[in-house]
Amino acid sequence: MSKYDFIKDFLKEAEDTKLKRVLRAINPVSARESEFEGRRFLNFSSNNYMALSEHPELRNESVRWGEKYGSGSGASRLITGTSAACLRLEDEIARWKGTEASIVIGSGYLANSGIIPALADRSAVIFADKLNHASLNAGCQLSGAEFLRYRHNDVDHLVSFLEKHKDNPRKLIVSDTVFSMDGDIAPLDDIKRLAKEYDALLYLDDAHASGVFGEHGEGLSDGADIAMGTFSKALGSYGAYAACSSLMKDYLINRCGTFIYSTALPPAVLGSIAAAVSLVQTPACNEARKNLYEKFTYLRTSLEKAGFDTANSRTPVIPVIIGDSGEVIKLSSKLFEKGILALPVRPPTVPKNTARIRISVNAAHTYEDIDRLIDALKKA
Numbered sequence: 502m503s504k505y506d507f508i509k510d511f512l513k514e515a516e517d518t519k520l521k522r523v524l525r526a527i528n529p530v531s532a533r534e535s536e537f538e539g540r541r542f543l544n545f546s547s548n549n550y551m552a553l554s555e556h557p558e559l560r561n562e563s564v565r566w567g568e569k570y571g572s573g574s575g576a577s578r579l580i581t582g583t584s585a586a587c588l589r590l591e592d593e594i595a596r597w598k599g600t601e602a603s604i605v606i607g608s609g610y611l612a613n614s615g616i617i618p619a620l621a622d623r624s625a626v627i628f629a630d631k632l633n634h635a636s637l638n639a640g641c642q643l644s645g646a647e648f649l650r651y652r653h654n655d656v657d658h659l660v661s662f663l664e665k666h667k668d669n670p671r672k673l674i675v676s677d678t679v680f681s682m683d684g685d686i687a688p689l690d691d692i693k694r695l696a697k698e699y700d701a702l703l704y705l706d707d708a709h710a711s712g713v714f715g716e717h718g719e720g721l722s723d724g725a726d727i728a729m730g731t732f733s734k735a736l737g738s739y740g741a742y743a744a745c746s747s748l749m750k751d752y753l754i755n756r757c758g759t760f761i762y763s764t765a766l767p768p769a770v771l772g773s774i775a776a777a778v779s780l781v782q783t784p785a786c787n788e789a790r791k792n793l794y795e796k797f798t799y800l801r802t803s804l805e806k807a808g809f810d811t812a813n814s815r816t817p818v819i820p821v822i823i824g825d826s827g828e829v830i831k832l833s834s835k836l837f838e839k840g841i842l843a844l845p846v847r848p849p850t851v852p853k854n855t856a857r858i859r860i861s862v863n864a865a866h867t868y869e870d871i872d873r874l875i876d877a878l879k880k881a
């Protein structure tokens with residue numbers, strides 16, 4: 502017996518069941534391509550939906566803020582980690598999202614795992630979609646609240662839970678707007694209506710809709726008490742926001758542990774966020790969003806015609822559901838041989854027997870790239 506036995510046992514089981522994860526050095530070349538072991542690959546696995554991570558304005562602002570304010574923020578937001586520029590950025594994010602206020606937090610995981618426990622304690626009950634992101638589940642579990650998970654996008658199931666707990670004054674509904682692994686969209690009108698009807702707080706995670714949906718890329722979280730989103734995906738940078746009322750912001754500043762006890766984002770990151778928030782609202786970006794919409798619809802419908810199961814995807818995230826983890830690894834390897842990075846996603850990230858290739862389309866992909874992917878998938 503050794504104190505490391507449980508670690509070795511875990512890794513062996515992961516290996517045996519084809520669920521072991523490994524890190525690979527995949528170097529970005531552009532939003533379209535990555536380099537691995539000296540070879541170039543078409544990259545269909547990043548969340549860089551608007552291809553902004555390589556945009557010169559993000560790079561330039563990142564450098565400018567870094568030069569002006571230094572490489573680190575030096576302290577948490579409540580100590581000396583809040584510059585005037587950071588507060589201006591929060592005002593701008595609030596304008597973009599159509600809310601009174603916004604608060605920038607270190608990352609999406611930090612936002613979800615810190616804000617939810619601030620909103621729900623042991624006396625509360627949380628109603629959460631079964632396929633919510635792991636960071637939302639972490640927040641729900643950390644809160645100590647009763648944590649009820651309704652079947653994916655099943656409004657009737659949500660209603661049955663709400664009815665049962667209608668007398669509890671502390672209710673919180675939590676859902677992704679766009680689901681990260683299925684690429685489908687929550688029944689947002691129903692969820693918003695139910696939150697009002699049952700007087701529940703509504704927390705929406707707009708990570709995969711921010712920058713991609715809405716006339717100004719503002720996403721799909723309109724009307725939520727907390728409209729949380731990230732800058733790490735379509736906005737091409739890093740970090741997260743919660744757009745909310747001024748009252749809620751005031752509360753989070755005083756109550757959200759991952760905001761209070763974590764160092765503020767570095768200025769260079771804030772600079773690229775500022776550039777991205779401004780860029781996604783431009784007519785050029787609006788045009789790019791329309792083109793992206795046409796591209797991912799073309800890819801999804803072509804895959805459906807070829808007989809692939811793409812679940813209910815309606816976004817740039819398109820799963821090709823295979824089921825078995827070993828089979829999905831084989832499929833991904835075949836695509837890899839053809840110069841395409843489309844990586845497998847296996848349990849526990851997705852439910853058992855739903856291992857898949859998770860494809861994500863971005864604004865830099867050409868129709869030729871997409872046809873190459875379709876052809877490779879058909880042959881594989």
Ligand SMILES: Cc1ncc(COP(=O)(O)O)c(C=O)c1O
Nearest residue numbers: 608609610634636681708731733
């Ligand atoms: C829906 C969703 N929420 C939150 C996160 C976490 O955000 P971050 O990567 O900024 O920690 C992710 C993924 O990264 C996500 O897909």
